[in-house]
Amino acid sequence: MKPQSIRLTLPALLLAAGLAHAEVTVGVSISSTGPSASLGIPQKNTMPFLPETIGGEKIRYILMDDASDPTQGTKVARRFVTEDKVDIILGSSSVAPSIAISEVADESQTVQLAFSPIELKPGRGAWTYRLAQPVKLMADAVATRAQANGVKSIAFIGFADAYGETWLKEFTSAALAKGIRILATERYARSDTSVTAQVLKMMAAKPDAMLIAGAGTGAALPHTTLRERGYTGPVYHTHGAATRDLIRIGGKAVNGAILPAGPVIVAEQLPADSAPRKPGLDYVNRYEKQYGPGTRTQFGAHPYDAGLVLQRIVPVALKHAKPGTPEFRKALRDALESERDIVVSHGVLNYTAQDHFGFDNRGRVMLTIDNGNWKLLK
Structure with a gap:
C-alpha cells in the first residue's frame, strides 16, 4: 500500500x-x-x-x-x-x-x-x-445516572466482542458500587439482523431499565426491538452509540435514550466555565463549516x-x-x-x-x- x-x-x-x-x-x-x-x-x-x-x-x-x-x-x-x-x-x-x-x-x-x-x-x-x-469512566457515568433515576436493577445486552465484554465487566463493577443488580446478560453480533430472542429474555427478567452496549447503527437494533415488543421503560446506551447513526436508524423509537459521550458532541450546550467548551466549539465550527451541520x-x-x-x-x-x-x-x-x-x-x-x-x-x-x-x- x-x-x-x-x-x-x-x-x-x-x-x-x-x-x-x-x-x-x-x-x-x-x-x-x-x-x-x-x-x-x-x-x-x-x-x-x-x-x-x-x-x-x-x-x-x-x-x-x-x-x-x-x-x-x-x-x-x-x-x-x-x-x-x-x-x-x-x-x-x-x-x-x-x-x-x-x-x-x-x-x-x-x-x-x-x-x-x-x-x-x-x-x-x-x-x-x-x-x-476509558470505558471505566463512561460506565461509572451510566451507573451514577441510573442510580440518580432510581434504577435498582438492569438487564444488559452487548456486542459479542471485546467492546461488549469490556462494557459488561466495567458496568458490573460500577453497578455493584451503586447498589444496582444486573438481572440478565445477553449478547449479539454486530452483523445480526434480529435480537428478538435476547430481548424477550431481558424483558422476562423485569428489570427497571435496559443497557445496550453497542456502537453506531448496531446500537439501534436492540433498542427498536425493545420498543416493538412493548417495553416502555428507560434504555441506556454506551458512548459508542453517540453517533447520528443511532438517531437516523432508530428514529422515534430511540427518543429518550440516555448515554454518555465526550463533551465535544454538545459543545454549544456546555456551561461557560467548562474547560473543553472552547476547544470543542473551535473544532465543531471548523468541521461543520467544511462538512455541514450535524456532521x-x-x-x-x-x-x-x-x-x-x-x-x-x-x-x-x-x-x-x-x-x-x-x-x-x-x-x-x-x-x-x-x-x-x-x-x-x-x-x-x-x-x-x-x-x-x-x-x-x-x-x-x-x-x-x-x-x-x-x-x-x-
Whole structure:
C-alpha cells in the first residue's frame, strides 16, 4: 500500500546560515476503509485542522490507511519507524490496529497517541497514551445516572466482542458500587439482523431499565426491538452509540435514550466555565463549516485533540533534543507525563507514568435524545 503523505506545512523558511529548520515528523494511521471506516473517515477529514508549525518547527504528517486491520496496522507502524523515522505516531481509529501499533511503539520507543480506548496486557504500553476515554469512566457515568433515576436493577445486552465484554465487566463493577443488580446478560453480533430472542429474555427478567452496549447503527437494533415488543421503560446506551447513526436508524423509537459521550458532541450546550467548551466549539465550527451541520462525531475530534497535545509537548521536548532522534522521542514522552491540565475538546488530560488515559470526570457528559437531537443532561 502506498502511503498518502500530507504535508500540512508552511513554505520552507531558510535560516540565515542557509539550513532549514528540522521537521517534526508525525505518522498517522487511520482506518479510513474497512469495518471501522465510520470512525476513520471523520478523523481523516480532521487532519487539515492540525497545526502546521509548533515552536518554530515545521510539522510533517504522513497519513496512511490501515484498513481497520491489525496486520496492516503493524506494517504501517513499522514503515513509520524504519523508513519515515517518525517522532510520534497517531492512531489507529479502531481497537485491533491500535493494539498492533502499540507493539511497534514499544519496540521502537516511539510515543503513540491512540484514538481508541485500548486495554493492553500488563507490562505493555509504556509508550502508548490514549485520546479516547476509558470505558471505566463512561460506565461509572451510566451507573451514577441510573442510580440518580432510581434504577435498582438492569438487564444488559452487548456486542459479542471485546467492546461488549469490556462494557459488561466495567458496568458490573460500577453497578455493584451503586447498589444496582444486573438481572440478565445477553449478547449479539454486530452483523445480526434480529435480537428478538435476547430481548424477550431481558424483558422476562423485569428489570427497571435496559443497557445496550453497542456502537453506531448496531446500537439501534436492540433498542427498536425493545420498543416493538412493548417495553416502555428507560434504555441506556454506551458512548459508542453517540453517533447520528443511532438517531437516523432508530428514529422515534430511540427518543429518550440516555448515554454518555465526550463533551465535544454538545459543545454549544456546555456551561461557560467548562474547560473543553472552547476547544470543542473551535473544532465543531471548523468541521461543520467544511462538512455541514450535524456532521461532528466524537471520533473525529481525536486527531484534533492530538494536535492540541502536540502543541503542549513539542515545545517542551525541543528544549532537550532535536527531532529525528531517540532523545527527542523520549523527551516527548517525558513531556506528556509532566505537562498538567492539557485542555482538549474531550476534556482535560493529566497523563502520568501510571495513568496513560489521563481523563477525569471532565471527559464525560450524559446526554439524552430529545426529538432527534442531543440534549445535555444536567
